[in-house]
Amino acid sequence: MAMKSRSDVRNVAIVAHVDHGKTTLVDKMLWQTGAFSERQTVETTGERVMDSGDLEREKGITILAKNTAISYDGPSADGHPITINIIDTPGHADFGGEVERGLSMVDGVVLLVDASEGPLPQTRFVLRKALAARMPVILCINKVDRPDSRIEAVEEETYELFMDLLEDADADADQLDFPVVYASAKAGIASTLRPADGELPEGSDLEPLFKTILETIPAPQYDDEAPLQAHVTNLDSSNFLGRLALLRVRNGQIKKGQQVVWCRHDGTQQTVKITELLMTQGLERQPAESAGPGDIIAVAGIPEITIGETLADLDNPIPLPLITVDEPAISMTIGTNTSPMAGKVRGSKVTARLVKDRLDRELVGNVSLRVLPTERPDAWEVQGRGELALAILVEQMRREGYELTVGKPQVVTKEVDGKLQEPVEHLTIDTPEEYLGTITQIMAARKARMEQMTNHGTGWVRMEFVVPSRGLIGFRTEFLTETRGTGIANHVFSGYEPWHGTITTRLSGSLVADRSGAVTSYAMVNLQERGVLFVEPTTEVYEGMIVGENSRADDMDVNITKEKKLTNVRASSADNFEKIFPPRKLSLEQSLEFCREDECVEVTPETVRIRKVVLNAGERARTAARARSAAKQ
Numbered sequence: 001m002a003m004k005s006r007s008d009v010r011n012v013a014i015v016a017h018v019d020h021g022k023t024t025l026v027d028k029m030l031w032q033t034g035a036f037s038e039r040q041t042v043e044t045t046g047e048r049v050m051d052s053g054d055l056e057r058e059k060g061i062t063i064l065a066k067n068t069a070i071s072y073d074g075p076s077a078d079g080h081p082i083t084i085n086i087i088d089t090p091g092h093a094d095f096g097g098e099v100e101r102g103l104s105m106v107d108g109v110v111l112l113v114d115a116s117e118g119p120l121p122q123t124r125f126v127l128r129k130a131l132a133a134r135m136p137v138i139l140c141i142n143k144v145d146r147p148d149s150r151i152e153a154v155e156e157e158t159y160e161l162f163m164d165l166l167e168d169a170d171a172d173a174d175q176l177d178f179p180v181v182y183a184s185a186k187a188g189i190a191s192t193l194r195p196a197d198g199e200l201p202e203g204s205d206l207e208p209l210f211k212t213i214l215e216t217i218p219a220p221q222y223d224d225e226a227p228l229q230a231h232v233t234n235l236d237s238s239n240f241l242g243r244l245a246l247l248r249v250r251n252g253q254i255k256k257g258q259q260v261v262w263c264r265h266d267g268t269q270q271t272v273k274i275t276e277l278l279m280t281q282g283l284e285r286q287p288a289e290s291a292g293p294g295d296i297i298a299v300a301g302i303p304e305i306t307i308g309e310t311l312a313d314l315d316n317p318i319p320l321p322l323i324t325v326d327e328p329a330i331s332m333t334i335g336t337n338t339s340p341m342a343g344k345v346r347g348s349k350v351t352a353r354l355v356k357d358r359l360d361r362e363l364v365g366n367v368s369l370r371v372l373p374t375e376r377p378d379a380w381e382v383q384g385r386g387e388l389a390l391a392i393l394v395e396q397m398r399r400e401g402y403e404l405t406v407g408k409p410q411v412v413t414k415e416v417d418g419k420l421q422e423p424v425e426h427l428t429i430d431t432p433e434e435y436l437g438t439i440t441q442i443m444a445a446r447k448a449r450m451e452q453m454t455n456h457g458t459g460w461v462r463m464e465f466v467v468p469s470r471g472l473i474g475f476r477t478e479f480l481t482e483t484r485g486t487g488i489a490n491h492v493f494s495g496y497e498p499w500h501g502t503i504t505t506r507l508s509g510s511l512v513a514d515r516s517g518a519v520t521s522y523a524m525v526n527l528q529e530r531g532v533l534f535v536e537p538t539t540e541v542y543e544g545m546i547v548g549e550n551s552r553a554d555d556m557d558v559n560i561t562k563e564k565k566l567t568n569v570r571a572s573s574a575d576n577f578e579k580i581f582p583p584r585k586l587s588l589e590q591s592l593e594f595c596r597e598d599e600c601v602e603v604t605p606e607t608v609r610i611r612k613v614v615l616n617a618g619e620r621a622r623t624a625a626r627a628r629s630a631a632k633q
Contacts, residue, residue, distance in 0.1 A: 003221055003222070004221070004222060004224050005219040005220060005221050005222075006220050006222070006292065006293060006294045007080075007082075007219050008080060008081070008083060008219075009083050009084075009085070009219060009220055009294040009295065010082060010083070010084045010107070010108075010213060010214065011085045011087075011105060011106040011107050011108075011217075011220060011294060011296065012084065012085070012087070012106055012107070012108050012109065012213055012217050013086075013087040013103055013105070013106040013108075013109045013110070013130075014026055014086060014087070014109070014110050014112060015102075015103075015109050015111055015112070015126035015127075015130065016112035016113065016123065016126070016142075021112055021114070021142040021185040021186070022112055024185040024186055025140075025183070025185035026068065028185055028186075028188040028206060029070060029086065029206060029209075029210075030068060030070060030282060031188065032188060032205055032206055033070040033071060033072055034071075067085060067086065067087050067105070067234075068085075068086050068280060069083055069084065069085045069086070069279070069280040069282065069296070070083070070084050070086065070282070071083055071084075071281070072084055072210055072214075084210075084213060085105075085106075085280070085296045087102040087105055087106055102233075103126075103129055103133060103135070104233050104323050105233045105234075105248045105296060107135065107136075107218050107219075107220060107221075108135050108136040108137070108138070108216060108217035108218065109126070109130045109135055109136075109137050109138070110137075110138045110140050110209075110213070111126070111127060111130070111137050111138065111139050111140065111158075112140050112142050112185075113139065113140070113141055113142065113158055114142060114146075114154075115141050115142065115143045115144045115146055115149035115150065115151050115154055115182075115197075116143065116146045116148045116149050116150060116154075117430070118150075118153070118154040118157045118158070119154075119157050119158050119161045120428055120490045123158075123161065124161060124165065124426070124492065125492045125493075127161065127162070127165055128165050131162075131165055131175055134172055134175070136175065136178070136216050136217060136218065137175060137178045138179055138180075138181060138212055138213065138216050138217070139155075139178050139179070139180045139181070140180075140181045140183050140190070140209065141154060141158075141180065141181070141182050141183070142184070142185050143184065143185070143186075144182050144183065144184055144195055144197075144198075144199070144200070144201060145184045145187065145195075145199060145200045146198065147198050148198075148458070149197045149198050150197060151182065151194060151195070151197055152194070155180060155194075159176075162175070162176055162178070163176070178216075179192070179212050179215075179216055180194075181208060181209050181212050182194055182201045183201060183206070183209060184200050184201060187200055188205060188206060189203050189204060189205065189206070190203065190205075190206045190208045190209040191203045191208050192208050192212065220294025221293075222250065222251050222252075222292075222293030222294065223251050226251035227251065227312065227313030227315070227316040227317075227318065228251065228252030228253065228254055228260065228311070228312055228313040229249075229250040229252060229311075229312055229313075229318060230247040230248065230249045230250065230254055230297075230310065230312075231247055231248050231250060231308075231310055231320045231323075232245045232246070232247050232305055232306065232307055232308060232309045232310070232311070233246055233247065233248055233307065233323070234246035234307065235305075235306070235307060235364060238300070241275075241276050241300035242300060242303060243300070243302070243303050243304075243305065244278070244298045244299065244300055245298065245299050245300075245302060245305045245311075246296065246298050247296070247297055247298075247299060247311065248294075248296050249291050249292060249293050249294065249295045249297065250293060250320060251293055252292075252293070252313060253290055253291070253292050254274065254290065254291050254297070254299075255274070255277070255289060255290040256274055256275075256276065256277040256287075256288070256289050256290070257273065257274060257275075258274050259271055259272070259273055259314050260272060260273075260274060260311045260312065260313070260314060261311070261313065261314055261317035262302060262305060262309065262310075262311060263310040263312055263317055263319035263320075265306065265308065265309060265322065269312075269317055271314065272301060272302050272311075274299050274300075274301055274311075275300050275301030276299065276300035276301065277289070277291065277297060277298075277299055278297065278298040278299070278300075279291060279295065279296075279298075285298055306364055307323060307364075308322040308323040327412070327423075328368065328370055328383035328384050328385060328412055329384075329385060329386065329411060329412055329425075329469045329493055330383070330384060330385070330386050330390060330409050330410070330411060330412065330423075330469060330473075331381050331382065331383040331384075331409070331410050331411075331412050332381075332382055332390050332406055332407050332408070332409045332410065332592070333374060333379050333381055333382075333406070333407035333600075334355070334359065334379065334380055334382050334394065334404055334405075334406055334407075335355070335374075335376065335378050335379025335380065335404065335405045336350060336352050336355055336378045336379070336403070336404070337350055337403035337404055337405055337602055337603075338378075338405050339405070339545075339602045339609070339611060339615075340542045340543075340615075341540070341602070341604075341609075342403055343403070344604075345403070345605050345606050348401050348402070348403045348604060348605055349401050349402045349403065350402075352377065352378040354402065355378075355380075355397075355402060355404065356380065358397055358400070358402060359371045359380060362393060368384060368385050368389070369382065369384050369393070370382070370383040370384075371383075379405070383412055385493065386469075386493075387409050387472075387473060387589070387592065387593075388589070390409065391588055391589045391592055394406055394588060394603055395588055397603075398603050398604070398605055398608075399605070401605050402605075403603065403604045403605070404602075404603040405600055405601070405602055405603075406592065406600060406601045406602075406603055407600045407601075407613075408473075408592070408595035408599060408600065409473050409592055409595075410470070411423055411468070411469045413499070414496065416496070419498055419499075420498070420499045421496040421497060421498055421499065422470065422496065422497065422498075422499050422500065423468070423469040423493060423494075423495070423496055424466055424467065424468050424469060424494050424495060424496065424497045425466070425467055425468075425469050425472060425491040425493060425494055426451075426464070426465075426491060426493075426494040427443075427448065427464070427465040427466070427467050427472070427489065427490070427491040428462065428463070428464050428489070428490050428491070429462070429464075429465070429479075429487060429488070429489050430460055430462050430487065430488040430489075431460065431461060431463070431483050431486065431487040431488070432459055432460060432461075432483070432487075433455070433459055433460070433461050435482065435483045435486075435487065436461055436463075438482050438483075439463065439479075439482070439483070439487070442475075442478060442479065443463075443465055443467065445504070446467055446468070446471030446472070446475065446503055447467065447468055447471055447500040447501060447503055448465040448466065448468075448471060449465060449466045449467070450464070450465050451464045451465060451466055452464040466494060466497075467491075468497075468500045468503065469493075470503060471500075471503050472491060473593065474506060474594065475489070475593075476589075476593065477590055477594075506596060507553055508531070508549050508550055508551065508552070508553065509549075509550035509552055509553050509554045509555040510546045510548070510550055510556075510599065510612075511527065511530065511531055511533070511546065511547050511548035511549065511550050511555075511556055511558050511560075512544060512545070512546055512547070512555055512556065512557050512558065512617070513541040513542065513543060513544070513545045513546075513547050513557075513558065513559075513560055513561075514543060514557040514558060514559055514617055515559060515561060516540075516542040516543055516561075517540075517541065517561030518538050518539065518540055518541075518561060519535050519537050519538060519539045519540075519541060519547070519560050519561060520537060520560070520561060520562060520563050520564075521537045521580060522562060522563060522564040523558075523559060523560045523561060523562040523563075524560065524580050525579075526562075527548070527558055527560060528580065530548075530550060530551060530556065530558070531549045531551045532548055532549045532583075532584050533547060533560075533581070533583045533584070534546070534547055534548050534549075534584055534585070534586060534610070535548070535560070535583055536583055537580070541560060541561065542611075542615070543616065543617070544611050544614070544615025544616065544617070544620075545610070545611045545612075545615075546599065546609075546610040546611060546612065547560050548583075549594075557617050586608070586610070588601070588603065591608050591610050594610060598612060598613050598614070599611065599612055599613065600612075600613050
């Protein structure tokens, strides 16, 4: 075996916790290497060009791992341009499948850590994956110019995290010897010299970061005598070319028009032709004639290819190992819309076949998702990493015109040695000291176990918990309410533990409409002292639809369509000035959090409604009575 390396290519992933500045840093790297034309400005292309999806821009998070390539010919490139392929990965734990897929494409990582917040759960998650893969790591401490930055302390915390993970990830002690770069991605400046807290690094550009990448990240290694092997790591589509498979070429050469062997998941092999070969330059894919080891390419012409499969040599096909991702922890039922208002929106997609086809298409590009059948032919159990990942899928389908009934999120349990086990999360909370007691109380009710508490001495406390995943369903809304929007909570999957017992997450009941009709102001005035309403006057409701939150623990059937009886007696002026409180508008995520076991969410392109699974009040009462008698027996 004659191993060689390509000095003109580097493959690197930018990994970090959510909102630590990955996408901003990649943007600045693109600008400073001339990836944009002279006519393009921040105004014409928009900030955070890597976050191309509408939902990514709205939520300010990266959902899909994306790749770009920059051509670097700076002082340290020995006069020859070097292609640096950069993978921008999500920072949210729910999209961990994207992170794992991104790491399978690269030879090293740049770990970005906020100079104030320090390492957080997702930092631990992505670092463990990188160390387990024996990848070199560059630590980049970002946002050093934040007024509350604590650069030296964060560097120490990250070093401790490395020490902690080395044994856990069965990694190499040499990985502790990592270079540190200090940066302000927003300003586009990096330095290897530590600045004072709150100050910009010395210098005027990201040159020290580029130089560190070239010195630390190894060039792609390949066997000069090995046949073609190219790994499918991602999928995309083109209006002109159809499905595109994104591959990392491991060994050999691949050419446009070449006949190759497609090694499939099920072990079968098929001869296919590469009709088009594309390579990334900046943000654009350009046609290319051939690609070699280490290149990240897109190929067209194989309509059913999926992630983890291999394109191999025609004479000597050797498949690469499949990409494995962590088990899903949360599930929800997604089915067709079964409410009385189904199909009222023109052009909406309401049939079971359309919904199933869309879920099957999502499976093609989302390696961390699973779709399982249920007892009903028009509903499916969808399993994913977390609540947010599943809510994003439902939101995308809603925007595409689908009408759905979505059940309350549940945890995916498993049996180990005859004992029921459930997924648990490692939760980190940063909160002002005054809310310490409240947070402890909330977490105790959700069966959480406190692992550590640190007082930064700035009026803020950091608490670390191990909590059952189901204890975090509906947690975020309550947490933000109790901390007046000041608290920061982040969690990451930690493993499985024995079942923790019953968790009561919502103490209040629901206000349920007892008939169909339009909401009236008169009924709202009389009902708003009973709880918080979710609907406005003139809103169309139906029997079984939840119109508000009851102030008491039990549900209450209400007539929210009641009209004031008209008489020929003139009303006094006092009756004309009844005050209606503004209704609480729930987003899709908040609606899913609000749901109880006997409730679900109706999702249409125009509205999101919460409803009872059983709409008829009499039938609900009989179902509850049967459940109580079964429990007694």
